[in-house]
Amino acid sequence: MGFIEAIFGASATVIKRIRTAQQLVRNYIAGLVDEVLQERVAENQPASNPTPVTVNIQIDIKNIGIEETDLEKKWSRDGSLKQSDIEKLEELKKQREDKFEQWQKAKTQEVVTEQATNPDTYETSFLNNDKVHILQFQMGQVVLEKRCVCGRPMILQHRNRADGSIFLLSDFFWSCVGYYNNQCRGTQSFQTQDIGLMHKANILELQLSNTELSQSFTRPLIQKTVVRLRQHLREEDKDILCPIHHVPMVLREKDKSNHSNIVLDMFYLQCPHFQCKQIVKLKSLAQIAAFLHRKEERGIL
Ligand SMILES: [Zn+2]
Ligand SMILES: [Zn+2]
Incomplete structure (x- = not known):
């Protein structure tokens, strides 16, 4: 897709081949509208007010998870499942993946429409090693328009620095969501x-350098x-979805x-699905x- 590298679900976009400060948001927006909205219009999707679509799909995905949990609990309690229930589980997983595909399309349209209609509320930061926090701000979010060679969406990761040294831009990489199902290591x-x-x-936090x-x-x-974080314990973060179950993760505090x-070692987000071990640390x-x-439209500052 031209110069869009990836779109984050909470409305931020990674733009490649940006060389001069003159390539400002407005120019970008024009291109974005061309690239994405035209594509969607061609698919005969309504171009306005898409919010309810993503919300409704999320409800469907949750309901699939509830049905699945009933069978998983039965499996865990009885140690086995009859063949028809195993088939039902497979069917539910397939349904969820289909719904998630629909959700990604609707969400992309939602984000792009938001960006295109309110260009004045956006700015573009050029990324370098003192701006890694701008990228870290997006960690854990669903990434749209960024696909692995296998076709699955990818998420942003960074390698760990056990020695506590500061992150560099080159520490970041994209990882296939299939990794979490042991299906792809792309x-x-x-x-x-x-x-x-x-x-x-x-x-405010994105106006400062990482050091500041x-x-x-x-x-x-x-x-x-x-x-402030403790006030949100057990609440959902609608922009951070489990890579397996695609439901919003929930804030928890470590024992x-x-x-x-x-504080950087105390809180994490966890998938609420039965026995799911997926977490995103707030580190x-x-x-x-x-x-x-x-949660509050106000960061830490
Ligand atoms: Zn993959
Ligand atoms: Zn999960």
């Missing part, structure tokens, strides 16, 4: 040259942040015995800011 490296991210302009962001996170602010009382300031921003 990865793609994250392009680090001429790359921009168009994001909402009203996010860490420096502004003072002790009193940390305490306030923990209090007290299990964390070192450092950077940018991720915590993003979570709070999605």
Whole structure:
């Protein structure tokens, strides 16, 4: 798709081949409308007010999960399932994947329409090693318009730095969602040259450099942040979906015995599906800011 590398579900877009500061959001928007909306119109989809579509599909996906859980609990309790139930489980998984495909199309249209109709509320940041937090702000989100060679969507990951050194842009990569089902181990490296991210302009944390962001996170602010995060425990984050079940993950706090009382080691999102072990750790300031921003329209600052 031309110069769009990926679109994040919470409305940010990775743009490639951005070389000059003159290539501003407005120009980009015009291209975006051409590339994506025309494509959708050709598919005879309504171009306005798509929000209810994604909401309704999410409800369908949840209901599929509930039906599936009944059978999974039966399986776990009895140690076996009759053939017709096993077939039913397979059918439900297939239904969910179909629904998720529909959701991705509707969501792409929703995001693009939002960006195209409100261009003044967006700005583009050029990514470099002191802007990695802008990318970290998007971690865990469903990625649209970014496909693995196998056809599945990909999500943004970064390699871990066990020594605690700061992240570089080259630490990031795309990973196939099929990885979580043991179906595909596809990865793609994250392009680090001429790359921009168009994001909402009203996010304070994204106006700072990565270093400035860490420096502004003072002790009193940390305490306030923990209090605010705790108010959202057990709540869904509608932009972070389980890569297997495609339902919103839920905020949890680690057991007290299990964390070192450092805010970056205390909170995570977990899939609410029966026995699902998928989690997304909130292990950077940018991720915590993003979570709070999605919940309260205000980050950590
Ligand atoms: Zn794949
Ligand atoms: Zn799950």
